Amino acid sequence: MTDSAYEPYYVPHSSKLPIFASIGIFLTVFGIGHILNDLSAGVDSAFGMVTLILGGLVMGLTLFFWFSKVIEENYKQLYSNQMNRSYVWGMSWFIFSEVMFFAAFFGALFYVRVFVVDWIGGVGDRGPSGMLWPNYEPHWPLLNTPDPERFPGASGVIPAMGLPLVNTLLLVTSSFTVSFAHHAIKEGNRKRIIQWLTVTVTLGLIFLFVQGYEYVHAYNDLGLTLGSGIYGTTFFMLTGFHGAHVTLGTFMLLIMLFRALKGHFTDDNCFGFEAAAWYWHFVDVVWIALFIFVYVLGG
């Protein structure tokens, strides 16, 4: 950017979108909170669900109009290169925040595996803790918990070299196909963009289906559940949050597919797509970490 050729930075007018987004978030979490408290207290009430649905609607519509507005402003050429860099930075830092969210759960897994499982068994200089549960054997994966009455344990874990390996191949392949779609945008080949995006979205959906199948198997056949002890806890929370992110990423790419069908994206104006693709790569990297630490080394 040179001083003489300064492009104005677009500062939008006042907007009603953010306040609706705030209301949407509030109703959503208020609804979920009521549902959870009612569930735990054994109360039957529709209030939570109604609030949640209302909040979800407000949030969904607001986001739809918000993104529409940004796309519209972009196509009116209100955005300078500097503005586009703001979006690039913004998405990058958002992904960094997501990395840190997963870091908390990976940290919990490592801490439990490396320290807690042994310490509960009285290993090291913490002898007395071994007297609390004399039948407890330190072992990972932890299938026999110290207190089986509250945390019943599981009869087995998901082996890495079965469905998880399939899922790894699916996600890694999808990272390539989304890149092919990006190349197609750079070449201006619309047919290819649509083809590769369709393939990517399909791979994401198959991944989610396989993951769901694996969960059903774990719950029904292995007794491996959220409440079965720390192995089930870390397993389902890590893979579950990853699955939620795959769902979001698939949804983002699906929107990009619709946009591509509408004729959006040129080689120098495709940040919406790039942001979704970055998110997809991030989800892929998290999966590889999961595959190594939860399935291969943890199973």
Add this chain to the structure above:
Amino acid sequence: MITEHPHDSHGPDKGLMRWVVTTNHKDIGTLYLWFSFLMFLTGGVMALIIRSELFQPGLQLVQPESFNQMTTMHGLIMVFGAVMPAFVGLANWLIPMMVGAPDMAMPRMNNFSFWILPFAFGLLLSSLFMEGGAPNFGWTFYAPLSTDFGPPSTTFFIFGVHMMGISSIMGSINIIVTILNLRAPGMTLMKMPLFVWTWLITAYLLIAVMPVLAGVVTMMLMDIHFNTAFFSAGGGGDPVLFQHIFWFFGHPEVYIMILPAFGVVSAIIPTFARKRLFGYESMVYATSSIAFLSFIVWAHHMFTVGIPIAGELYFMYATMLIAVPTGVKVFNWVATMWQGSMTFETPMLFAIAFVVLFTIGGLSGLMLSIVPADFQYHDTYFVVAHFHYVLVPGSVFSVMAAVYYWLPKWTGNMYDEALGKTHFWLSFIGINITFFPQHFSGLAGMPRRIPDYALQFADFNMISSCGAFLFGFSQLLFLFIIIKTIRGGEKATEQVWEGAHGLEWTLPSPAPYHTFATPPSDLNDAHG
């Protein structure tokens, strides 16, 4: 409506809706600052309830259950509702003006970041009226006290924290992007005012640790409602795991609350000493070092929980290292004043008090970092005295200094100097009467978070309570001064202060609704 001309100047909307729909960084900064002040008074009332109960031994005013709710809510509201939003408000007002940007990088998201907060704190405060009462496990919400034994409102507390986290992360992304991408041409990183530097690093810390806080409250939520075993040893988890994850967030969090204060003080002292800031570059490196160290010292909050001796030693030495960059900063502030032609307007008084009293808080922190000593001090009033010294005459004083310093730029009017100085002295005396005796009661063994105590602590507690009321009611004078300044007063010049440097002082007072629609060419010696 979208206009075809991005640079046409649109004024504020009419009426109260202006504040709901605004995308203007100055409006949003004002919203943040007023919200913060409201929360400061709310949390302050809770503090006065606590101090009233502790005025004498025995239970006279509140039941232990309500007392615990008060300490919990006081901490949460002051940390997340008063101090953090105050600094975000200052960042909103000042960073675009200091770096020569037309607004924040993402103005609509900026509004979103703010308006989440009233909902989040509405949710948190509403828990006071829920069945089972508000959260009562302290602002650190240690498991299993908060998971197995917390009230039903804990669920809403968790979602409130989630909302605050979303707000902070979006606000921080906005600040980082503004600083990295919207600086005026020629404003290199090493020409930025130190307030901008400290906020750049603070925003980085926020984006790094708020997701970890979200993670730990999510684990709580799952432990409460889905029988997961994160914090239950019976399932193979560990309550200590909670403390590790919480403090991995919590320690950077305390620097989040002090780094912008360093930036404020580094702006004010050079102005009233009429000298350049001593050691600008070392200030930048010291701030970065403090931020780095903040990630690797968290377990010094947990010395008594039973971590291995190697861990205790490592965290002790790493913690002590923080004194080095902090010492560099204090040295630089003092060196800036050395042989300066100083005057003592209200912002300067608050800034000098900051340097002295924050240093006291820092030194008591150094005492707490010594493992065997901490075994004695842990969970006593000494800890309470320590962190209140860094947070009240530290963070809060710096916010007050900033308000006096930039209020003429915001409102166009000078505040009443005599009233400002009165406010300073009342606050300064009040704060020291409140918290200094707590060092002694803590060293004598008085535990924190209790509604009743042994007779031997009676005198110090009575003094402390008197100071708290003096400090608390002095803030009404602060409110009066601010309102009086908004309504009128001696007109401020562009530069406002004789010794002030930086881009914001090249703008008219009050600063127009839109500033630097095109970047300035003269940087006006940006960092003084």
